[in-house]
Amino acid sequence: MTVELLHWPREKERRAQLHEASQPRLLLVDPAASPPLTVDPAEDWVRLPAHHRDVQARVESLRRRSAAEPTLDEGVLRTASGWVSLPDLEARIVEVLLSKFGKVADRQSLLAAGWPGETPSRNLLDVHLHRLRRRIDPVGLQIRTVRKRGYVLEAMTPSPAALQP
Amino acid sequence: MTVELLHWPREKERRAQLHEASQPRLLLVDPAASPPLTVDPAEDWVRLPAHHRDVQARVESLRRRSAAEPTLDEGVLRTASGWVSLPDLEARIVEVLLSKFGKVADRQSLLAAGWPGETPSRNLLDVHLHRLRRRIDPVGLQIRTVRKRGYVLEAMTPSPAALQP
DNA sequence: CCCAATCCTTCACCGCCAGGAAACAATCGG
DNA sequence: CCGATTGTTTCCTGGCGGTGAAGGATTGGG
Helix, strand or coil: CCCEEEEECCCHHHHHHHHHCCCCEEEEECCCCCCCCCCCCCEEEEECCCCHHHHHHHHHHHHHHHCCCCEEECCEEEECCEEEECCHHHHHHHHHHHHCCCCEEEHHHHHHHHCCCCCCCCCHHHHHHHHHHHHHHHHCEEEEEECCCEEEEEECCCCHHHHCC | CCCEEEEECCCHHHHHHHHHCCCCEEEEECCCCCCCCCCCCCEEEEECCCCHHHHHHHHHHHHHHHHCCCEEECCEEEECCEEEECCHHHHHHHHHHHHCCCCEECHHHHHHHHCCCCCCCCCHHHHHHHHHHHHHHHHCEEEEEECCCEEEEEECCCCHHHHCC
């Protein structure tokens, strides 16, 4: 995902639009303007004039923050730290988990995705979740259980040391 | 919640500690140093020398971001520093505590939420509050007792021990 | 000031059951 | 035939909700 650059306060409108679309953005703040107060983690700002490296660093941070979301394409699950291939069945399950990345995906929709129109035996889903967990571990993902409700796919929290250039 | 200020890269150690304690912090970046790449929403930085108002603005943003009220959705309790899943019973109790976040929720309404139409044994609520305390500790929340009145759910201020070098 | 009643915290233990894990079988494509 | 994928069965762990009791802390009465 790319990071948009825009001027503040000149492009106030555009900022609102980008916020709506949860599009990461960096505000270039006019030398005379007062900086925006934001709580949105997908937004940052830098006062002009600024060093090129500082702008680069903020763009890069924004990019990483929102690049946290993995992608699934042709049975290949990619994250920041690599990729693994998934068999068809498990790919369909991951697709659902991914569509709710960071939020709860209920058992029902996982079953529907894995076995459309069927009702597989009692713990077949559990077995495949177990296999999925082992498969996605090397690429820094984990599946956490929310008892009686469903499962959450999320990134494992990296150590701060790993973030240093 | 307060925002800690520290020098970068001089206080690298302290930064790691603050990260561990999920304590919001603003790094004051040495004029010659390259800025840190961070994905932690509780961290920000500013290059020295900086306008006072810019520092103020970043501190204020960090403060707001981490003072945000926790949310409860589908049995998942989220705060700035992560989430935990809650069983049904405790979720109902937290719902009430959350509706009065930072203020006193009386025993009566907690009992009504947990056990509608019943009067459970004398200390059942206490037991579950005890379990709740342990459960929400990792996400930086605590429940404080107001004797004879009720209980207050609030954010923990990070332990001083975790902030010492 | 001391004592007793009351409120609160914590612990040990139980029954129940959802979810996790291992072992094995069946199928399929190369 | 071999390895990967998918399904089945079985057993076990650990979470959940509840009880009773011990002990601390606070309050109020004398």
